[in-house]
Amino acid sequence: MAQRVLIVEDDSAIAELIAMTLRVSGCEPQLCYDGLQAVRLLTDNDYDLAILDVMLPGMDGFELVEKLAAQGAKLPPILYLTAKVDVPDRVRGLRLGAEDYMLKPFHPVELQARVDGILRRHQRRTPDYRALDVVLDPDTHTVTKAGQPVELTPQEFALLELLMRHKNMALSREQLLEAAWGYDYLGGSRTVDMHIQRLRKKLDWEKAIVTVFKLGYRLEAPA
Amino acid sequence: MKLRTRIGVITLALCLLFGTALAGLLLLRSFRVDLSSEINRGLTSSDMFSASLTASLTAFSTLPEEDSASRAVRLTAQYMTDNAQVAVADARGRLLYDNFLQELAPLLDMMPAQGGEYSIRSLYGTPWLLIRRGINAQGDAYHLYYAWPLARVYNGARLQARTASLLLVALCAAMAVGLWVALRASFSPLRRVEKAASGIAQGDYDTRAPVVHAHDEAGQLALAFNRMAASTQEHVERLTRQDAAQKQFIADMAHELKTPMTSMIGYADLLRRTQVTENQRQEALSAIVQQGERLERMGTKLLRLSGLDKGDALTLAEHRTDALFEQAVQAVEGPRAEKGVNLLSEPGDFHWHCDGDLMVTLLQNLLSNAIRASEPGGRVWLIARADGLSVRDEGCGIPPEHLPHVTEAFYMVDKSRARAAQGAGLGLALCRRIAQLHKARLTIDSQPGQGTTVSLLFTTS
Numbered sequence: 219m220a221q222r223v224l225i226v227e228d229d230s231a232i233a234e235l236i237a238m239t240l241r242v243s244g245c246e247p248q249l250c251y252d253g254l255q256a257v258r259l260l261t262d263n264d265y266d267l268a269i270l271d272v273m274l275p276g277m278d279g280f281e282l283v284e285k286l287a288a289q290g291a292k293l294p295p296i297l298y299l300t301a302k303v304d305v306p307d308r309v310r311g312l313r314l315g316a317e318d319y320m321l322k323p324f325h326p327v328e329l330q331a332r333v334d335g336i337l338r339r340h341q342r343r344t345p346d347y348r349a350l351d352v353v354l355d356p357d358t359h360t361v362t363k364a365g366q367p368v369e370l371t372p373q374e375f376a377l378l379e380l381l382m383r384h385k386n387m388a389l390s391r392e393q394l395l396e397a398a399w400g401y402d403y404l405g406g407s408r409t410v411d412m413h414i415q416r417l418r419k420k421l422d423w424e425k426a427i428v429t430v431f432k433l434g435y436r437l438e439a440p441a
Numbered sequence: 442m443k444l445r446t447r448i449g450v451i452t453l454a455l456c457l458l459f460g461t462a463l464a465g466l467l468l469l470r471s472f473r474v475d476l477s478s479e480i481n482r483g484l485t486s487s488d489m490f491s492a493s494l495t496a497s498l499t500a501f502s503t504l505p506e507e508d509s510a511s512r513a514v515r516l517t518a519q520y521m522t523d524n525a526q527v528a529v530a531d532a533r534g535r536l537l538y539d540n541f542l543q544e545l546a547p548l549l550d551m552m553p554a555q556g557g558e559y560s561i562r563s564l565y566g567t568p569w570l571l572i573r574r575g576i577n578a579q580g581d582a583y584h585l586y587y588a589w590p591l592a593r594v595y596n597g598a599r600l601q602a603r604t605a606s607l608l609l610v611a612l613c614a615a616m617a618v619g620l621w622v623a624l625r626a627s628f629s630p631l632r633r634v635e636k637a638a639s640g641i642a643q644g645d646y647d648t649r650a651p652v653v654h655a656h657d658e659a660g661q662l663a664l665a666f667n668r669m670a671a672s673t674q675e676h677v678e679r680l681t682r683q684d685a686a687q688k689q690f691i692a693d694m695a696h697e698l699k700t701p702m703t704s705m706i707g708y709a710d711l712l713r714r715t716q717v718t719e720n721q722r723q724e725a726l727s728a729i730v731q732q733g734e735r736l737e738r739m740g741t742k743l744l745r746l747s748g749l750d751k752g753d754a755l756t757l758a759e760h761r762t763d764a765l766f767e768q769a770v771q772a773v774e775g776p777r778a779e780k781g782v783n784l785l786s787e788p789g790d791f792h793w794h795c796d797g798d799l800m801v802t803l804l805q806n807l808l809s810n811a812i813r814a815s816e817p818g819g820r821v822w823l824i825a826r827a828d829g830l831s832v833r834d835e836g837c838g839i840p841p842e843h844l845p846h847v848t849e850a851f852y853m854v855d856k857s858r859a860r861a862a863q864g865a866g867l868g869l870a871l872c873r874r875i876a877q878l879h880k881a882r883l884t885i886d887s888q889p890g891q892g893t894t895v896s897l898l899f900t901t902s
Contacts (some may be wrong), residue, residue, distance in 0.1 A: 231704040231728045235711065238725070242715050323703035326711045388714035433713055 220246040221266040221337055226256040226282075227276055227299065232322070236269060236299075239326040240333065242386055253277030260286055264296040267336055272300035281316050295336050299324070327387060330352050334383065349439035352421055354382055363421055373398045374417050377410075381427065381437040388436040410434075445628045449620045457613055464605045472598040476591070483570040483589030484559065485526060491574050491585055493517045494529065498578030510581070514538040528586040529576075542586070548588045567592045630659035634666050646674040693851035697739060697866065701732035742867040745802070746850070749874045753795040762825040763788035765797065769804030770823070776809060781817045784808070789825045795879055803875045806868040807832040807895050814838070814893060829881065829898040838889035842889070847885065848873040 223245045230251065245352035248265075249255050253276035260268065260282075263439040270279040277285070279298060286293055295317040312319065317336045320329065347354040351364045356379060361368045370378065380389060391407035397429040398413070414435055418424050428436045442450075451845070494517045501513035514529045514537050528539035528549060541549065544565075551562045552573045559572040572591035575582060630653045640648030649670060650663040708725040711717070717725065766788040777784055804823070811821040814836030822833040839847060846852045851866040874893075876883040880900050887893040 229700060229704070231732060232707070233701075234724065234728065235704055235707040238711055238717070238721055239707075242717075264585075322699060323706045326707060326714065376708075386715055430713065436714070438716070 220244055223247045223271055223333070224256070224263075224265045224268045224294070226253070226268065226274060226279070227271040228249045228252060229271075232271075235326075237331065239329055242326075243384075245329050245335065246331070251275075251395050253279070253282050256282055256284060260293065261289070261291055262426055264292075266340075267297065267333060268294050269299055270335075271298045280310055280314060283316075287314070297332060297336060327384065327389070327393070330384065330387060339377060347379070347439060349382050349385060350423075350426060350436040352378075352382075352423075355377060367393060368420055370417075370420065371413075373413055374375070374420070377417060378421075381435065384440050385437050388433050390434040392434075394434060445624045449617070449624055450619055453613060453617055456616060457609070460612065461606075464609060468513070468598065468601055468605060471601070475594045475597060477791040479589075479591055479594045480559070480561075480570055483525070483572065483587070483591075483785050487572045487574060487585070487587040490517065490525070490587065491576055493520075494583075494585065495576050495578050498576065498581070498583065501581040502581070510583070511537045524590055526588040530584045530586070532584075534584075536582070539586075545588065548584060552586050555608055561591065568595050601696065625722065627659070630654075630663060634659070634663050637666065637670070641670055641673065646670070646677055690850055692865075694743070698736070701736050705729050705732045739867065741872055746867065746871055746874060749799075749871075749878060755799065755878055757794055757796055759792050760795055760797045760800065761788075762791040762793060765793070765800050766823060766825065769808055770800045772801070772805045773808045773812060777812050777821075778813065778853065780812060782812050782815045783818070783820045784812075784823065785820060786823045787825060788823075791827050793824055796875075799875045799878070802873045803897070804830075804832075806872050810868055810895075811836065811893070829896060831894055831896040833892060833894040835892040838893055839885070839887040839890055840889050841887075843862075844885060844887060848883070 220286050221244075223240055225236050225240075225247050227236065227249075228251050233251065237249055240247045245266075250259055253274040254271070255276075256268075256274070257277065270282065272279040279300070283293065283296060293315075296315070297318045297320060299320050299322065300314050317339070318332050320332060342422070347356065352361065352368075354361050354375075359375065360376065361370055361375065377394055380394060380397045386407070391410045394410050394414075395407060399409070400430050414427060418427050423437075426438055428438055430436050452613045479794050487774040494514060497513040498510060500837075501509040501516075504512075510531065518527055518529075518538055518540060526539075526541045526545055526548065527535045530540060531537055539549070548564055548569055548571060550563070552571050553560050555573070559570060561568055562571055563569070568591040568592050572585075572587040572589065574585040574587065576585055579584075631878070634650040637648045637650040649667050652660050652663045652667070656661045702872065705728075710730050712722065712725050766786050770784060770786050773784075808821065808823060812833035813836050815821060816836065819835050821835075822831075822835070824831050830840070843852075848869045852870075853866045873883050876897055882898045882900060884896045884898070886894065886896075
């Protein structure tokens with residue numbers, strides 16, 4: 219059951235980009251290019267998330283939410299997306315009950331992470347820690363492959379968790395390093411390569427963890 | 442010291458100086474007159490005494506008695522003496538008579554040496570007129586010593602001097618008060634100008650100085666000050682407006698740069714991170730190319746605009762309208778054919794004195810705006826006149842509230858639509874600048890839903 223996400227953005231290139239990014243992480247996006255149409259869609263349908271641009275033709279993103287809230291409509295969590303950098307705007311958006319705020323230009327991984335975060339907070343999505351025949355349980359801190367437990371170091375566990383959360387999306391060595399060792403780790407990105415090698419061996423995932431040229435690694439598995 | 446105080450003090454000091462000098466001169470003069478009349482009185486009195494004494498001595502000289510002279514003197518003195526202290530001595534210097542008070546006796550030693558003279562001497566601080574006369578009576582010589590008091594004259598003068606200086610002091614005090622009030626009143630317009638100036642210094646450019654009397658110096662100063670304040674205010678406001686426009690331009694430009702960047706970076710990142718289908722890959726790549734082209738167009742126009750702003754020289758020459766129109770029409774042929782718009786060009790047979798490249802840029806921008814606004818199959822007219830041209834379309838038109846702003850850089854009536862139609866919001870700003878450089882006026886008339894007419898009118902050509 220894919221999550222339904224409404225994307226309201228007047229620039230069609232950007233709207234398409236968001237849709238493409240969300241499809242990778244298994245959502246079902248719907249596109250809409252102006253404020254008035256967005257009001258209709260939000261009133262008539264039930265979405266798991268709405269991504270709203272602030273500057274919209276017809277009615278801006280803030281007005282839109284104010285109007286719907288005044289009508290007493292049941293609103294999905296909202297993620298604002300805008301090129302505006304003014305702090306007052308951001309504050310206004312958050313006061314109106316926005317879940318999060320994202321500035322353009324954005325990176326797809328960041329968008330994906332935020333969407334993921336919002337959906338999980340609202341229990342619209344339970345994180346899917348299954349890939350191929352491997353299952354990861356963050357609560358008990360255990361990993362099983364085909365039902366058999368696999369022994370992993372804490373760093374290997376952290377790397378695996380991040381890769382599984384962003385299935386089919388390449389993660390840079392820096393992102394992986396930060397997740398497993400923290401910001402202030404002084405070791406180079408070669409450390410990441412070594413641990414990924416060990417992870418591939420332990421899980422027998424030589425093919426599933428793909429090396430992305432000049433960037434990092436991607437876990438390829440059906441969503 | 443304040444100017445007002447200084448003027449007051451100087452005025453007061455001058456009055457005091459001249460007042461004192463004048464009063465002193467007058468007092469001295471009246472003292473001299475008094476003194477000489479008193480001296481005359483003394484001399485007259487001594488003359489009379491001397492004459493009476495001579496007569497008595499002559500009369501008594503016939504008597505046989507030894508002391509007949511003393512008796513004659515005493516007798517005369519008894520009747521004649523008024524205020525004077527009198528002494529008479531015989532030829533040998535023996536005192537025959539004196540009525541000097543005991544404490545005044547030293548006056549006798551101060552008497553002039555020769556007869557017929559007088560002198561003024563002071564004893565215990567009191568001035569006396571001392572007269573000595575020789576008297577001849579029947580061959581006998583006598584000396585008359587006469588002391589006449591001058592204290593009355595001197596005391597009178599001293600009293601007058603004291604009264605005069607008291608009066609002078611009172612006068613000065615009154616004058617000081619008067620001056621203070623008058624100067625304060627005269628200087629208050631200046632103070633208000635000063636107050637206004639400090640208001641302006643603190644950034645309150647609305648401040649003006651009140652003009653009390655327009656014709657005196659303070660009034661003239663206030664008027665001049667207000668003229669200066671008005672021109673400063675105008676200047677500051679113009680700078681503020683320019684600054685705001687500049688900031689707006691930069692903010693708009695940053696926004697317009699960021700939007701295509703967002704999709705370019707986003708698509709590129711998506712491509713390198715994920716495995717997408719072939720369709721998605723094509724879609725992403727063409728989005729990147731389109732946005733890149735949009736940035737390039739914007740860069741070209743911005744460069745053109747900034748070149749024109751810097752005042753790159755115009756290459757003015759005579760251009761035939763049909764040649765100019767042909768170039769512009771060719772430049773928009775691609776979009777025109779794609780949309781299926783009919784373009785009707787009526788160049789006529791005119792010669793314009795203009796920069797050919799810029800004029801073609803202007804025509805091209807107006808034409809592509811008209812084509813973009815038109816429906817497929819719509820018509821666009823490009824018509825020349827001797828003193829200008831007009832471009833007319835039957836497209837969507839511009840809502841009246843947007844009309845005043847459409848020539849501002851980055852202003853777009855409908856952002857999503859303008860972007861979808863590949864506009865950067867700079868075309869009309871560029872046209873307006875080109876028109877300005879040619880001393881031409883660009884006017885836009887529009888009826889929403891019926892079409893737009895843009896006219897260019899050369900004001901001098």
